[in-house]
Amino acid sequence: MPLDPLPLKSNTPDAPIITGHGSQLAKLTISLTELISRETDLLKDRKPREAQKLHGEKSRLMAEYRETLNRVRVNEHTLGPKGSPERNYLKDLTDTFRAVLRDHARVVLRLKSVSEGLIRSVGEEVAKRNRPVVGYGKNAATQPAPRSRPTSLALNQVI
Structure with missing residues (x-):
C-alpha cells in the first residue's frame, strides 16, 4: 500500500510533512490518541457500554500501530537525522x-478497584447472611455447624 506524504494535525502550526x-x-498515533481519549471520557461519564463498543477499533488500531512502529524502527533512517523536525x-x-x-490507565484502575470493592462487600454480606447459627443441643452441648455451600461472586465483563 503506498503511503502518501500528508501534513498531519498538530498543536503546532508548522507540522512537518x-x-x-x-x-x-x-496518523495511527493521532487516531489512537483521539480514540482512547474518547473512551476515557465515556468511562468518566459512567458509560461503559458505549466505551466497550470502541474496543474492536482500538484493538485494530493497536495492532496496526505495533506493526508500523516495527517498520519505522527497521527503517529509522527515513525519518532523517536525530533532532530533525520529523522526529x-x-x-x-x-x-x-x-x-x-x-x-x-488511571481511570480504568480506579473503576476496577471500585468494582472489586463492590463485589467484595456484596460477597461479605452474603457470607454474613448465610453464616450458620451455632446453638446448644441436648445436654447443653454446642451443636456442630451444618455445612453450608460456599457462595462466590464474579464480575465477568471486559471494558
Whole structure:
C-alpha cells in the first residue's frame, strides 16, 4: 500500500510533512490518541457500554500501530537525522499519546478497584447472611455447624 506524504494535525502550526511509514505512524498515533481519549471520557461519564463498543477499533488500531512502529524502527533512517523536525514531531505525538494512556490507565484502575470493592462487600454480606447459627443441643452441648455451600461472586465483563 503506498503511503502518501500528508501534513498531519498538530498543536503546532508548522507540522512537518512526513512520508512513508513515519506518516502512517503519525496518523495511527493521532487516531489512537483521539480514540482512547474518547473512551476515557465515556468511562468518566459512567458509560461503559458505549466505551466497550470502541474496543474492536482500538484493538485494530493497536495492532496496526505495533506493526508500523516495527517498520519505522527497521527503517529509522527515513525519518532523517536525530533532532530533525520529523522526529521531534513524532516525539511530541508520542508524548501526548503516552499522557492520554496514563490518564486512561488511571481511570480504568480506579473503576476496577471500585468494582472489586463492590463485589467484595456484596460477597461479605452474603457470607454474613448465610453464616450458620451455632446453638446448644441436648445436654447443653454446642451443636456442630451444618455445612453450608460456599457462595462466590464474579464480575465477568471486559471494558
